[in-house]
Amino acid sequence: MPFLTNEQQSQMLTNGAARARGEALDPLPVVKLYTLDAGAVWLLTELDADGDRAFGLCDAGTGSPELGHVSLSALEGVRGPRGMRIVADPHFKPRQTLSGYLADAQRDGSIND
Numbered sequence: 001m002p003f004l005t006n007e008q009q010s011q012m013l014t015n016g017a018a019r020a021r022g023e024a025l026d027p028l029p030v031v032k033l034y035t036l037d038a039g040a041v042w043l044l045t046e047l048d049a050d051g052d053r054a055f056g057l058c059d060a061g062t063g064s065p066e067l068g069h070v071s072l073s074a075l076e077g078v079r080g081p082r083g084m085r086i087v088a089d090p091h092f093k094p095r096q097t098l099s100g101y102l103a104d105a106q107r108d109g110s111i112n113d
Helices: 006-020 072-076 098-108
Strands: 031-035 041-047 053-059 066-071 086-088
Touching (some): 041 098, 053 098
Antiparallel strands (some): 031 041, 041 053, 053 066
């Protein structure tokens, strides 16, 4: 998966397996994806066993960030208005759990991290 390091993929699969077992989770985001030429951001915490369906806080840049699932393979084909790809932020360090990011994003209308 071009967006994820092996370590990130492993952590996200672990989180996804825990959720599939019914465990209550509020993990730190594992990876931040964003568009270089638009306002879209994804803070992802979990990955299904298929290795493609991820879960996290999704902000398409429309002012309505929400929790949901996204296909990583689908994101690979997305281009911003200037044709730029979605990339992973190599410097991202989560400062709070996913629920904290959700509360901030709902208040602000966007992910600001």
